[in-house]
Amino acid sequence: MARAPCDVELCDHRAVLIDKHIRPDGALVRTHLESLGPDRVRLIGDDGVHGELSSTAVERVMLRYGRPLDPAHGPPTGAAALTLGAATLSTFRFKAVVDADARDYLVWSAPDAEPLAALATGVTAALRYLVLRIAEERTR
Numbered sequence: 001m002a003r004a005p006c007d008v009e010l011c012d013h014r015a016v017l018i019d020k021h022i023r024p025d026g027a028l029v030r031t032h033l034e035s036l037g038p039d040r041v042r043l044i045g046d047d048g049v050h051g052e053l054s055s056t057a058v059e060r061v062m063l064r065y066g067r068p069l070d071p072a073h074g075p076p077t078g079a080a081a082l083t084l085g086a087a088t089l090s091t092f093r094f095k096a097v098v099d100a101d102a103r104d105y106l107v108w109s110a111p112d113a114e115p116l117a118a119l120a121t122g123v124t125a126a127l128r129y130l131v132l133r134i135a136e137e138r139t140r
Helices: 053-065 121-140
Strands: 016-024 027-035 040-045 051-056 079-086 088-095 103-109 116-119
Touching: 016 040, 016 079, 016 088, 016 103, 016 121, 027 079, 027 121, 040 053, 040 121, 051 053, 053 088, 053 103, 053 116, 053 121, 103 121, 116 121
Parallel strands: none
Antiparallel strands: 016 027, 027 040, 040 051, 079 088, 088 103, 103 116
16 A cells, blocks of 8 residues: 655655545545645545656646636645646635535646636546556556
């Protein structure tokens, strides 16, 4: 099983916790993204899902699922963030009036573009799918 690179509080902008969820069997699964340079990331899940993706893949997922971040909430400051080339992927916790609990979001901030926010669970699911799909293609 792959070991998670770090906890959010200990990250040095090379890895961030992007999701944690509880499986039906009660096990906690944390998923991290680790920077391998400006153009590559490694996804690492506590459940053994791991693999590399391009920064472009992360960008495309955020462009697909992200929505403009409300200026009232602004881009997160002091949050765990991962620098990917000129862009930044950061975590953001927000509790809407209609929510019982706060939800985790990922925010994609690129130069000369509006910051995009998306629910972390959806982005993580898409990135995990891409990693699993690439691994499957390599075994064929």
